[in-house]
Structure formats: C-alpha cells, structure tokens
Amino acid sequence: MHTDFRSRAAEVLKIEAAAVAQLQQYLDGSFDLACQLILDSRGKTIVTGMGKSGHIGSKIAATLASTGSPAFFVHPGEASHGDLGMLTRDDVVIAISNSGETAEVLTIVPVIKRLGIKLIAMTGNPASTLAKLADAHLCVKVEQEACPLGLAPTASTTATLAMGDALAVSLLDARGFSADDFALSHPGGSLGRKLLLRLEDIMHRGEELPVVPSNATIKDALLEISKKGLGMTAITQPDGHLAGIFTDGDLRRLLDLRIDIHSSQIAEVMTRNCITANAQMLAAEALQIMQQKKINGLIIVDEHKVPVGAMNMHDLLRAGVM
Template sequence: MASQTFRDQALQVLRIEAQAVQQLEQYLDQHFERACQLILDASGKVIVSGIGKSGHIANKIAATLASTGTPAFFVHPGEASHGDLGMLSAGDIMIAISNSGETAEVLTIVPVIKRLGIPLIAMTGKPDSTLAQVADVHICVAVAQEACPLGLAPTASTTATLAMGDAIAVAVLDARGFSADDFALSHPGGSLGRKLLLRLSDIMHQGEQVPIVARQASIKDALLEISKKGLGMTTIVNPDGSLAGIFTDGDLRRILDQRLDIHTVAIEQVMTANCITAKADMLAAEALNIMQQKKINGLIVVDEQRQPVGALNMHDLLKAGVL
C-alpha cells in the first residue's frame, strides 16, 4: 500500500506542475515581449534577485541567461541592501522574483533601483502585489495550486517561474542570433566545450607519428609501420606524397584467408583506395559522427594536396572526451 501511495502522490505532483507550466502560455503577452526587448536592448548586465526558494530559481535563471549570451548574475536581496547594490550600474536590468510580490527584502531595494534609473522586471504570482505595481514590467507566473498537499511548500510556483525564466532566456537567445559556437565559448570546460570547440588539429597525431608507407611497400612493411605507430592503420601514399589509400587491422583480418605472401605482395594490392578523409579544421564531434556512421575506427587528415598530415582513431576521441 505504501508503494502505491508514493506513486499516486508523485503522479499528482507531476500533473499539477505540468499543468502549471502549460498555463503559462496565457502570460506570454505584451508584458513578456517588453521584458525580452528590455533585456535585448540593455547595454549592461541583467541582475536577478530573490530570496528563499525564489532565490534558488533566480540563481538558475541568471546562470541560464549568462550561458546563452546575456551577461547576468544573481544578487541576494539581503546582501544587496548591505552593499551589493554597488554592483549595479547604468545600462543594467533588474529581474526581481517573489511569488507573493510582497517579500520585504526585495521591496527594500526597489527605491534604490528606481533612483539608479535601472528598469525593473518583476516576476510574481500576484499581479496586484506591491512589487508587480512598482515594476516597469510585470510577468505573471501565477499557478492554480501548489503541488504540496498542504498548499504551503513552493512547488508548482517555483517550477512555473523557472520555466518562464527559460522562456525569456531562449527567446532573447534566438533574437540575438546566438549560435552553437557562441555557446561553446562560454562552456570551454566539460564535454560541451570539447564537443563544440575541439578540432582535429587539436588531437590528431601528426609529423613522425603519422603512419606512412609507399604503394610499392610490402604488406610486411605496412604491418611493421602499423605496429610502430600504434594507430591500428597506416596510410599508403603515391610518389608525390598524396594519399592513395589506407590499410587497417580490419583489412589484415580480411586478407588472412587469401594466403598472400606478406613479404612479396605490395600493399597497394590490398589497400582500401578512395578512403574517407577529413580536414584539420573539422570539429572533433563531426569526425566522430562520420566514424560512427561509416563504422570505421580511424580517420586520415589530409591537406589541400591530399597529403596525409594527421591521423586519429576512436581512442583519441575517447581520450579527448568527445566520445
């Protein structure tokens, strides 16, 4: 019985919160548009403030704005009234969040914000509240009920506010023409940055590390080069140095049944010609996609004359954190 009760209660919470988010559509009006335009036109930063659960939501909204092209940071309203308002300057925008619209700590800093001439965007669940009335723009995030059965713990209201913050951030992102490359610049660390910024030139083996044999080399010589360079493959080049083909560990397994004399048979007779290649400036994530689609474990990087200048395999991508 207890397990079923847990599931039933959880399902009720999810339904209430999903409905709260869905009902936000009615608040995407001219006030929402004006708020987005103010943020887009701002020459300074967006300061987001709130206390308690609203403070946690404000912190996340500030982080989302900052990572999507809008300089923003969170200021605790209690700290703001004790010196942190010095962070504000001309051209900034303030977003104040309070479900009741009557949070004393938030209202305390409003006169200073007004005196500085900084536009104030309020997000509340009470359009008639003090904060909503004194704001330059009010965005309503009212919900029909909290998911808490007591109607006390901020649940649906905080979810709705967070969703509205995401809506603002993404709407402004789109209006800015913010791109994946822009996103990568603010996320240089972690897997996102690596996938969006890392290029083959950053991780490929190059110079003496690239396995190379001539077309006339024997299969034995090619196997020695594969073993020496440790990439599970070797390039085969024409007399002018351009790429003629590739020979891999997989190719070796496929020719074993042919009973070829590895000492006398030239590698050009068993190589894979017209192999897949890449350029040094290709994104590592793009190279990974090619390798997965073509079901290959290695990739040759060539220059404009189709001469091999680099090589890499799946292990290199894994080590770089792209895979």
C-alpha cells in the same frame, strides 16, 4: 502507516507538468518587451529574489550568463545594505516574487526606479505591487502547488524556472549565440572538451603518423600498422597525396583472399576515396562522422590532400570527448 511513494511522486510530476504547460498562455507582448529590454541593455541583467525564489533566480542568472546574456544574482537583503552599488544605469533587473509582495524585494524597487533601470518582474500575481511597478511583467501563476499542504513552493518554482529558461533561450536565439560562443564560457570539464577540442589537438603527427607509399608491400603496411598502433595506415601516391587507407578491418577481409602479402602491393587492397578530416575540425564533429560511418579512425589531410595526422576512437576517449 503505509505511503504509496510512487503514486505521490506521479501526482507531483503531473501537477508540475501542468504548471509548466499553462505558462504558454502568458507568452504575450510583455514577454517580447522583457526580451527586448535585455537585448537593448548595454549593461548586465541583475536577478534578485528571496528564499526559494532567490535560489531559482540564481539559476536563471547562471543560465542567462552562459547563453550570451551577461547576468548575476544579487540577494535583495544584501542589496539594501550596500550591494545595490553593483547596479548601473545601463543594467536591467529581473525581480522574482511569487506573491509580488516580498518586502525585501519591494524595498529596493524605489532605488531601481530612481536610477532609471528597467525592471522586469516575475510573479504569480499580475495585480501585485511588484507587477504593477515593473516595466514588463512575466506571469508565472500556477493553479496549485504540488505540496499537499499548498505551502511549500513547488509547482510555482518549477514554473518560474521554466519561464527563466524560455527567456534565456529566446535571447540566445536572438543573439545568434553559437556552440563556439557557448564553449568559451564552459572551457572546463567534458563539456568544454567536447566543444573546444579540435583534431589538431589530439591527432598523431610526424613520426607517429602511420603512412606507407602505394608501392609498398602489404607486409610493409602491416608492419607500419603494428608499429604505430592506430589500427590503420595512410597510403600515399608518389607526389605525397593521399591514395587510400588500410585498416585492421581490411586485414580481416583480406584473410579470405589468396594474396601473397610479401609481394603484393598495398595499393591492390587499400580502400580508396576514404573518409578524411581536416585538423581544424572539432573533435565532437569527428566523433559524429565516425559513429555515422561506423569507422574507428580518420586520416587528417591538409588543403592539398596530403596526410598530416591520424586519430582513432581511443584518442577521443582519452581526450574525454566520448
């Protein structure tokens, strides 16, 4: 029997997209209350759920934690056998159950209530036991599952995940959570490098900094560029302030002019008012500037416009920023 894989996949995506789109009708006062309960909490947000709901809950907890709302996932089966000891009266619980009748989840609700912990339910049934017991209910009801048998959680888990993202991002915005805050919880890998790395961490300085005085000859500048290997050199005024820059690109343009590189001063052909950066600038921000201005390097200056470093695209590449 031949199966049209792409047609089936397209139907799945259509159903799941519709499920997510329909969630907007459930963004009511209960959603506002759920956000406020988490914001007002002095503890953590504990997410719980069984089966596929548990897997989605684990991801929601991770998203909350990485966007400024401390959270972790607790398996309801383990919770009823000792892990409820993790809960404190200052916490908030998000319980996920599509039916709202999951036995393992309902078993721990009385303990949650006894501790006076606020309960947020995410279910597909507003009339369910869990929904009625909750302080705030987030409805994630879907018209149909993408599974043709209507059995495997598909559209419902996608909708729940999307609602969790909506909750996390709304809280992120309310907390004024910034890129620097995000970086502190993602220090590893390329994400951390992009968010945390500053130019002072990768720039060439001291003897590695290509620099010549403005009265140097073009030949001297070319030798400095060749020696330092950054494809450019800074040119300074007698007082040490930056006067301009000369790059490999400037050299190519210079070839069309009849200039004696042995006697002409670099000040005659340098690029004045060049783009600069400061050492505290994020490497990711420098990358954006370089791409926007279509340049391959930057001179880093201090508050007095004195060159203190230099870097190019290769430095960003080696640092894993691009």
